[in-house]
Amino acid sequence: MLRSFRSRLVATVIALVAVTALLVGGLGYLLVQRSLRSQLVDDAVARTRFNVTELATTEVLAAGADREQFDASGLLARFVLRGSEGVFVDFGDGDPFVSSSRLEDAPDRLDPDLVALVDGGEIGYQFTELGDEPVLVVGVARPEVGPDFYFEFSAGEVDAALAELRRVLAGAGLGVAVLGALVAGLIARTVLRPVRAASQGAHRMAEGDLEVRIPPRGADELGALAVAFNDMAASLQQKIVELEDSRARERRFVADVAHELRTPLTALVNEAAILSPHLGVLPSETRLVGEMLVSDVGRLRHLVEELLEVSRLDTAAPTPEPSPVDLEAFLAAVVADRHPEATLTVAGNRPVTVDRVGLERVVANLLDNARTHAPGASVTVAADLTGDVLTITVTDDGPGVDDAAMPLLFDRFYMADPARRGGTGLGLAIAAQHAARMGSELTACHADGGRGITFELRMPVTGSLPGGNGDEMSAADAGNVINPDATGVSP
Incomplete structure (x- = not known):
């Protein structure tokens, strides 16, 4: 420009x-x-x-x-x-x-x-x-x-x-034009030097260098521009530091609260376990309250566990070393544990080396999401291993979500329908963070036919695909189709 x-x-x-x-x-x-x-x-x-x-x-x-x-x-x-x-x-x-x-x-x-x-x-x-x-x-x-x-x-x-006068004037005019161009170029270069410095500084700030400053030259408007830029950079740097400190305090607070809740929550879970077998002998109204209590204690335990997991992911804990797994057997075990009614198909099955903890968590959370938010819907898990890229899709034919909600599915505590009971709003966010830590891509789109949702995980079995943190991926990739040829993904 x-x-x-x-x-x-x-x-x-x-x-x-x-x-x-x-x-x-x-x-x-x-x-x-x-x-x-x-x-x-x-x-x-x-x-x-x-x-x-x-x-x-x-x-x-x-x-x-x-x-x-x-x-x-x-x-x-x-x-x-x-x-x-x-x-x-x-x-x-x-x-x-x-x-x-x-x-x-x-x-x-x-x-x-x-x-x-x-x-x-x-x-x-x-x-x-x-x-x-x-x-x-x-x-x-x-x-x-x-x-x-x-x-x-x-x-x-x-x-x-x-x-002769016309020739002289034409030559003089050409010379004046050339001289004017040289002088104009010199003036433009001199005048625009602070603007160019501000532009370069802005680009460096956009790349994350918050220490950049522009040395002001003179007391004119361009000098004032440099001073204003430096003030803006200093203010932005201060705000970023304050924001990072605030986020760090929030993470510590969440982790501390989750840890502090574990002890009384363990007691509640044990008490609920003792109470649960005796609910049948209680009067109907009391039994209903007891069932709700047992259910809510279970949800609270699940929420605390997920908060602790979010805290661990935010602290950038070391990623587990990849280990070899039998793909079909591995996925069959996860499906049987989290959603036995789901259908599993695997193309190109062979032993692969992956982060089995992260992969299990992603697939398990996607199945939990389908079971919780699309009860009674048909769920299909399809894996396609082509070359060094593994593509896994989890598709349901449930009610789905509207277009406005699609980019928000990976946000923390987001619920497309807050009126529904069940779930914490953290499962998909945790899945997205695990995918990013594995150098993979997790996206969502409307299922083929317009009903339900298709989640697609595309991950390397060797090397790494472009990835990022879960927040960035949810904003940039949610709703985008990664592999149009995969089963259940709309073209």
């Missing part, structure tokens, strides 16, 4: 310089043109007046003089010697006398306004071309009787001077 802005700035300066040079050069050219032509006109008119003075005393212009007498008088030769390139004489009969063949079409080139001015007894002039040469024609009224005279003066030197 800075390069584009610098280019626009340089282009703007060049345009301004070019327009200014064009205006100044054009105005200067017009002034010089006017001055040179004015000098030529003044000189030509002066010569014409002198010629007219001589014409007034010449007997050849007496009444009745014809063109032969005029030609024989030698006046034309004297006029040419005085600077006139040629003369043509209008006798008023439509057949003018010309001093050379080049002037034969001169009468046709005369401006009617010039002819009218001369016929009125005034001296007039006109710039035109005769024989492809620029000339100045000065007309003079005939004294008393006799023809009208039009004297031709060369304007070639004036035009040549103007042509």
Whole structure:
């Protein structure tokens, strides 16, 4: 963006310089043109007046003089010697006398306004071309009787001077434009240096470097920009530190609470276990309360266990070393333990080396989610081992969730339907964190046919696939199809 802005700035300066040079050069050219032509006109008119003075005393212009007498008088030769390139004489009969063949079409080139001015007894002039040469024609009224005279003066030197001036102005304009471009580039580079530094600093901050600062230069607006950037960076760094401290305190608090609850919770679980066999002998109302108590104690124990697991995952505990497992037997054991009614299919079965604890936790949580939130639905677990990539999908044909809820499924404590009992809102978040720790990808999408949900785990059996923490993955990947060809995944 800075390069584009610098280019626009340089282009703007060049345009301004070019327009200014064009205006100044054009105005200067017009002034010089006017001055040179004015000098030529003044000189030509002066010569014409002198010629007219001589014409007034010449007997050849007496009444009745014809063109032969005029030609024989030698006046034309004297006029040419005085600077006139040629003369043509209008006798008023439509057949003018010309001093050379080049002037034969001169009468046709005369401006009617010039002819009218001369016929009125005034001296007039006109710039035109005769024989492809620029000339100045000065007309003079005939004294008393006799023809009208039009004297031709060369304007070639004036035009040549103007042509040279145009070349000089064009070269100067080009030079000024180039110089303006260089100066504009230097100015733009100097002016935009703090902006470029701010941009680079912002990129470094976006990459996580909160120590970046911009040294302020000067007390102008750009210096104020550097100061404002540094203040923002310092404030952001402080906020991040405070946020990290707050999150660390929250994690410690959750871990401490979970640990503190384990002892009384163990006693409650034991007491509930003692109470459970005797619920049948209690009155119906008391029995209902007792059943709810036993159920809630179980849910509370499950919640505390999951809080402890979240705490362990947040502390970035070392990932267990991968170990070899028989894929089909391993998945069959997990399915039988968590959702015996689910259907299991395995393609490409062979021993693989994986983090069996993490994989078991992911598949178990996905099955628990299907059993809790899609009771009575048909659940299918499909595994496909192709090369070094293992793809596992868990699909149910339950009620599913709407599009707005899909990206939130991996958030902690999120429940698509809070009115439903069962579950803690942590199972999918824990599964996502385990998947990320294994370098795997866990995503969710609507099941084929529009009913239910398909969860897909794509993990390496050797090496690693791009992964991240569970929070980042839930925001970026939830609802995206990773392997469209896998069973149960909608295309």
